[in-house]
Amino acid sequence: MGLVPPELSLDFRPNVVPKTITNFLRELSLIGNVSDKVSKLDAFVKGLEEEMKKIDAFKRELPLCMLLLNDAILVLKEESTQCMARNVEPVLEEFIPLKNKEEDNHSEEDGSLITTKKEEDCNNDCNNNKDKKNWMSSVQLWNIDDDYCSSDHKLDTKRNDEDPCKSRGGGGRGFMPFKANLGFSVRKEDKQEVPVHGLTLSTPGIKNLKEESSSTGSRSSCSRAVPFSATNARMSFRSAPPVGLSNHLQQHQQQQSGRKQRRCWSPELHRRFLNALQQLGGSQATPKQIRELMQVDGLTNDEVKSHLQKYRLHTRRLPATTTTSTPANQSGLVLGGGHAWMCQDQFGESSKGSSSQSGSPQGPLQLATNTGGTSTTGCESMEDDEDAKSECYSWKSHDQKPRKNNV
DNA sequence: GTTTGAATAT
DNA sequence: AATATTCAAA
Numbered sequence: 001m002g003l004v005p006p007e008l009s010l011d012f013r014p015n016v017v018p019k020t021i022t023n024f025l026r027e028l029s030l031i032g033n034v035s036d037k038v039s040k041l042d043a044f045v046k047g048l049e050e051e052m053k054k055i056d057a058f059k060r061e062l063p064l065c066m067l068l069l070n071d072a073i074l075v076l077k078e079e080s081t082q083c084m085a086r087n088v089e090p091v092l093e094e095f096i097p098l099k100n101k102e103e104d105n106h107s108e109e110d111g112s113l114i115t116t117k118k119e120e121d122c123n124n125d126c127n128n129n130k131d132k133k134n135w136m137s138s139v140q141l142w143n144i145d146d147d148y149c150s151s152d153h154k155l156d157t158k159r160n161d162e163d164p165c166k167s168r169g170g171g172g173r174g175f176m177p178f179k180a181n182l183g184f185s186v187r188k189e190d191k192q193e194v195p196v197h198g199l200t201l202s203t204p205g206i207k208n209l210k211e212e213s214s215s216t217g218s219r220s221s222c223s224r225a226v227p228f229s230a231t232n233a234r235m236s237f238r239s240a241p242p243v244g245l246s247n248h249l250q251q252h253q254q255q256q257s258g259r260k261q262r263r264c265w266s267p268e269l270h271r272r273f274l275n276a277l278q279q280l281g282g283s284q285a286t287p288k289q290i291r292e293l294m295q296v297d298g299l300t301n302d303e304v305k306s307h308l309q310k311y312r313l314h315t316r317r318l319p320a321t322t323t324t325s326t327p328a329n330q331s332g333l334v335l336g337g338g339h340a341w342m343c344q345d346q347f348g349e350s351s352k353g354s355s356s357q358s359g360s361p362q363g364p365l366q367l368a369t370n371t372g373g374t375s376t377t378g379c380e381s382m383e384d385d386e387d388a389k390s391e392c393y394s395w396k397s398h399d400q401k402p403r404k405n406n407v
Numbered sequence: 408g409t410t411t412g413a414a415t416a417t
Numbered sequence: 418a419a420t421a422t423t424c425a426a427a
Contacts, residue, residue: 260421287412288409301410309413392420394419411426412427413423415421
């Protein structure tokens, strides 16, 4: 560890500070020997190129820096060749714009040539080092963000709430409005990770946590070792790729927006919902019962309740024609209207009517994430089909208009 | 304190 | 339109 190149050293002593271009050029202009000049120029350019390599990874975040560096390199190189060719002194004027650009952030006294050591420090060293630190943090944010967004988008092109990606609006990739304490809270929330049997869950908020844990208690031994089917695995990979981080992000979003992430009722989810309803004898079942029957990890009472409310709204209207002969009715189910099971058009036989389905053992459905309604577990028919997978369940095909308020 | 259903908000 | 949240009642 004895010899550390100045650039890598953490030492901030002024003597390891690189020159500003201005100063460098000034020195250069004092050199009479052309070959000396050229070699100095080359060395400097080399340094710049090194720098360029370093920030290459961050070029997206620091386009301007890249540009400036690139510019500087080009100009210096040109200067070098010209120097060699003409055997004359470099023309300083050429660098003036460059200098201006480069130092645009720093109130650069026009008398930069008289810059004190300190200013040099600032121009180069501070800039470099401080920026490097910033780069690190910014690039981290970006990458996370990026992953999160891109993967998310792949999954769900429909989602439009609370989606930071969307809110970026037009072209500008804005930074997400992280709170200042991001780093810490992330860690804090780490501990709060939802106990969703091996899979990450996207929606659980604080409230959910509470709800889940309480309800989980009721199904007691429900640490039911969930069969981690290939489908499940795939799904979980597909839908929760950025792993913990996305989780954190989502939790952050949630925390910040104060609003839970929407649960998307995928057809599969809805199918389970209907199955549960069926087993419970119809829409008068309570949210809790339904949720328990549905066996969907991460699903909350509130969500079921909300869905149930919608369901009831859509099924309350009894078209006189169908009420009497529906299979549901035959089996004594009270499913609101005869419409309750019309969903078979979507789910095929699986949720059809009252018949034997009820007993069918459905594995617990694990939703790695619902952000995009990507849950497809167990429903072979829509495993990979673009059309079905990302859609949330839609009621519209079932009932025309929700009834008027009955306050 | 929990659950529910309805109303209301997003 | 679909889902979340709120609120009063059970």
